Amino acid sequence: xxxxxxxxxxxxxxxxxxxxxxxxxxxxxxxxxxxxxxxxxxxxxxxxxxxxxxxxxxxxxxxxxxxxxxxxxxxxxxxxxxxxxxxxxxxxxxxxxxxxxxxxxxxxxxxxxxxxxxxxxxxxxxxxxxxxxxxxxxxxxxxxxxxxxxxxxxxxxxxxxxxxxxxxxxxxxxxxxxxxxxxxxxxxxxxxxxxxxxxxxxxxxxxxxxxxxxxxxxxxxxxxxxxxxxxxxxxxxxxxxxxxxxxxxxxxxxxxxxxxxxxxxxxxxxxxxxxxxxxxxxxxxxxxxxxxxxxxxxxxxxxxxxxxxxxxxxxxxxxxxxxxxxxxxxxxxxxxxxxxxxxxxxxxxxxxxxxx
Amino acid sequence: xxxxxxxxxxxxxxxxxxxxxxxxxxxxxxxxxxxxxxxxxxxxxxxxxxxxxxxxxxxxxxxxxxxxxxxxxxxxxxxxxxxxxxxxxxxxxxxxxxxxxxxxxxxxxxxxxxxxxxxxxxxxxxxxxxxxxxxxxxxxxxxxxxxxxxxxxxxxxxxxxxxxxxxxxxxxxxxxxxxxxxxxxxxxxxxxxxxxxxxxxxxxxxxxxxxxxxxxxxxxxxxxxxxxxxxxxxxxxxxxxxxxxxxxxxxxxxxxxxxxxxxxxxxxxxxxxxxxxxxxxxxxxxxxxxxxxxxxxxxxxxxxxxxxxxxxxxxxxxxxxxxxxxxxxxxxxxxxxxxxxxxxxxxxxxxxxxxx
DNA sequence: TTGAAAGCGCTACCAC
DNA sequence: GTGGTAGCGCTTTCAA
Numbered sequence: 001x002x003x004x005x006x007x008x009x010x011x012x013x014x015x016x017x018x019x020x021x022x023x024x025x026x027x028x029x030x031x032x033x034x035x036x037x038x039x040x041x042x043x044x045x046x047x048x049x050x051x052x053x054x055x056x057x058x059x060x061x062x063x064x065x066x067x068x069x070x071x072x073x074x075x076x077x078x079x080x081x082x083x084x085x086x087x088x089x090x091x092x093x094x095x096x097x098x099x100x101x102x103x104x105x106x107x108x109x110x111x112x113x114x115x116x117x118x119x120x121x122x123x124x125x126x127x128x129x130x131x132x133x134x135x136x137x138x139x140x141x142x143x144x145x146x147x148x149x150x151x152x153x154x155x156x157x158x159x160x161x162x163x164x165x166x167x168x169x170x171x172x173x174x175x176x177x178x179x180x181x182x183x184x185x186x187x188x189x190x191x192x193x194x195x196x197x198x199x200x201x202x203x204x205x206x207x208x209x210x211x212x213x214x215x216x217x218x219x220x221x222x223x224x225x226x227x228x229x230x231x232x233x234x235x236x237x238x239x240x241x242x243x244x245x246x247x248x249x250x251x252x253x254x255x256x257x258x259x260x261x262x263x264x265x266x267x268x269x270x271x272x273x274x275x276x277x278x279x280x281x282x283x284x285x286x287x288x289x290x291x292x293x294x295x296x297x298x299x300x301x302x303x304x305x306x307x308x309x310x311x312x313x314x315x316x317x318x319x320x321x322x323x324x325x326x327x328x329x330x331x332x333x334x335x336x337x338x339x340x341x342x343x344x345x346x347x348x349x350x351x352x353x354x355x356x
Numbered sequence: 357x358x359x360x361x362x363x364x365x366x367x368x369x370x371x372x373x374x375x376x377x378x379x380x381x382x383x384x385x386x387x388x389x390x391x392x393x394x395x396x397x398x399x400x401x402x403x404x405x406x407x408x409x410x411x412x413x414x415x416x417x418x419x420x421x422x423x424x425x426x427x428x429x430x431x432x433x434x435x436x437x438x439x440x441x442x443x444x445x446x447x448x449x450x451x452x453x454x455x456x457x458x459x460x461x462x463x464x465x466x467x468x469x470x471x472x473x474x475x476x477x478x479x480x481x482x483x484x485x486x487x488x489x490x491x492x493x494x495x496x497x498x499x500x501x502x503x504x505x506x507x508x509x510x511x512x513x514x515x516x517x518x519x520x521x522x523x524x525x526x527x528x529x530x531x532x533x534x535x536x537x538x539x540x541x542x543x544x545x546x547x548x549x550x551x552x553x554x555x556x557x558x559x560x561x562x563x564x565x566x567x568x569x570x571x572x573x574x575x576x577x578x579x580x581x582x583x584x585x586x587x588x589x590x591x592x593x594x595x596x597x598x599x600x601x602x603x604x605x606x607x608x609x610x611x612x613x614x615x616x617x618x619x620x621x622x623x624x625x626x627x628x629x630x631x632x633x634x635x636x637x638x639x640x641x642x643x644x645x646x647x648x649x650x651x652x653x654x655x656x657x658x659x660x661x662x663x664x665x666x667x668x669x670x671x672x673x674x675x676x677x678x679x680x681x682x683x684x685x686x687x688x689x690x691x692x693x694x695x696x697x698x699x700x701x702x703x704x705x706x707x708x709x710x711x712x
Numbered sequence: 713t714t715g716a717a718a719g720c721g722c723t724a725c726c727a728c
Numbered sequence: 729g730t731g732g733t734a735g736c737g738c739t740t741t742c743a744a
Contacts, residue, residue: 017488017721019722020722029731030731032731032732041724044729046730061508061512063482063486065427065488066423066487066488067720067722068423068722069721070423071421071423071424071721071722071723071736071737072723073723074373086455087671088448089445092444096442096443096469099442099467099469103476110464111437111451111465120459127419129419130420130421130422132373132422152417156419161373275658298598302598377738385715387716388717388740400714420738421736421738424737424738427722427738430720
């Protein structure tokens with residue numbers, strides 16, 4: 001009775017893709033010869049046959065079946081790029097660097113956005129493993145303490161021959177790029193303390209992120225050395241976004257109205273803080289409050305006042321990450337430091353003179 | 357009940373990826389049964405065997421070999437997204453929309469950046485065809501007059517069963533999203549003319565782009581209707597970027613210092629114009645010159661003065677594009693209009709009163 | 713319900 | 729040099 005077979009047997013498609021077999025036939029050569037010509041392996045083929053094959057391939061608009069090729073070679077020209085948010089200029093910049101190197105190496109990039117869900121990150125690495133991707137770049141900052149699930153997944157991927165490079169991750173046994181987050185935080189502390197600020201607020205992204213921790217600790221460390229104490233009371237945590245920064249700024253100033261300088265742990269949050277200061281709090285920047293960001297996104301010099309921030313060479317980080325993953329496997333895992341640099345613009349000045 | 361012997365001799369490849377065969381062996385079932393369980397096709401498998409297979413797969417961290425699967429099914433879960441510049445907020449926004457739908461449909465996205473080389477665009481579509489991508493989204497505006505090479509390549513792709521959706525392309529015989537470029541241009545003309553501007557400069561991106569043409573013509577058309585003539589003398593062409601906009605603004609004002617309003621055909625150029633006006637030309641915005649952009653990138657409300665611009669729902673365009681490509685193939689090609697809307701902010705006011 | 717076996721399109725290894 | 733052919737790992741008939 002259950003012979004009611006599912007009749008959706010409509011073939012997925014006519015699948016009229018041109019095959020190598022057809023090209024060979026059209027050129028009057030064997031499959032093997034056609035393959036030799038078109039897969040530019042050993043070119044032990046007569047000039048004449050070569051031309052015949054090339055011509056047939058062009059005429060038929062033949063492109064080789066990448067999955068078939070991948071199956072036999074058990075590798076692909078695919079690299080995966082995992083980011084938290086595609087629409088975040090930080091990742092766009094890294095992606096641009098990755099794409100550049102990918103283009104030069106004739107690699108295809110699979111872009112995976114985790115939408116900030118750590119679970120999705122692991123799932124994407126697994127799918128990239130299934131795709132037999134040659135390498136995976138983890139561009140999004142890792143979580144402090146690491147993730148066992150991610151570690152296991154990465155192990156499986158590398159065991160299969162896949163290469164991995166991570167940016168701002170910890171304890172991952174893969175090639176890792178260490179951006180100058182800590183040193184950048186230190187530079188900000190120095191700048192602000194040097195200007196004479198003593199009451200400084202810090203707007204943090206999720207404290208579980210390695211980047212956030214590094215930037216924050218670098219800052220606190222150097223500030224303390226310079227005699228500026230930033231209590232927890234002067235710190236707020238929020239989403240690593242413009243909206244997060246805006247809300248955080250409002251909260252922070254309600255709590256501590258005496259703050260004269262604000263360090264937002266990335267530019268997106270700094271933008272939000274700028275908006276809050278201007279629209280919600282009615283404070284002038286930098287006349288009332290100095291503001292510093294981090295990353296030096298392109299937008300930093302388009303806002304008013306132009307934002308003092310820490311420059312991270314994001315495109316280069318992207319390039320280096322892929323290059324690392326494409327490089328010598330035997331030397332892995334290795335670590336690459338990419339320095340940051342404070343860029344002073346118009347959003348910071350000495351604190352307003354207090355009358356009295 | 358012994359495990360069926362693996363008759364292949366010991367010739368292990370360097371890649372030690374777990375195969376379905378191994379899972380089947382480990383679970384003590386046949387390859388076919390393991391496949392049935394893990395490829396969630398017809399689940400006509402005993403509860404018990406099902407569990408055994410699932411357990412074995414989990415224990416071995418098995419993921420199926422996507423290329424192998426693609427080979428037999430002659431389709432993949434890959435969609436290609438072709439943009440001109442990965443690091444351009446316009447494309448980031450579209451990409452975000454595409455990624456969202458991709459995530460919901462369990463699709464993988466291959467991101468291809470053409471770096472503004474039309475040749476690369478065709479090449480990428482060919483590679484996506486080779487990958488047996490299920491669909492391709494052409495997010496970058498097309499060129500007026502079209503491109504025969506692109507058309508042919510797209511034909512080959514669709515002949516093979518691939519689906520295509522294009523944004524702001526012309527004459528392509530594929531599903532196409534038509535953003536409200538023309539209507540947006542008209543709205544700008546109306547706004548500026550309504551404010552009383554009569555000497556208006558237009559900063560154009562490459563005139564070969566469909567988007568540029570549509571925006572420009574919509575604007576000129578409506579301006580003319582309202583009695584405002586914008587001669588070629590008041591128009592400049594430059595790269596569709598911030599730098600292009602900056603250079604163009606300088607050039608334009610050197611030529612026609614009397615201009616009281618500037619229409620930049622995208623926000624990136626408008627940002628550059630703002631910078632030029634402020635830093636190179638010393639003109640106040642909007643006191644001396646009103647400025648209008650196009651796209652409404654997130655940055656538009658962070659600059660000072662906040663930019664009047666035409667809002668394009670870019671993420672939605674991305675979502676719709678992929679949805680279109682994933683939808684009913686028999687109805688293709690079809691056209692989807694996505695309206696734009698003028699957003700008036702602080703960068704536009706009536707022209708300064710001329711003393712005389 | 714389960715297992716055996718036929719390919720999917722290609723590369724690479726054999727003979728010739 | 730060139731052609732035949734054995735699989736790569738998988739899904740999917742077809743038998744049992």
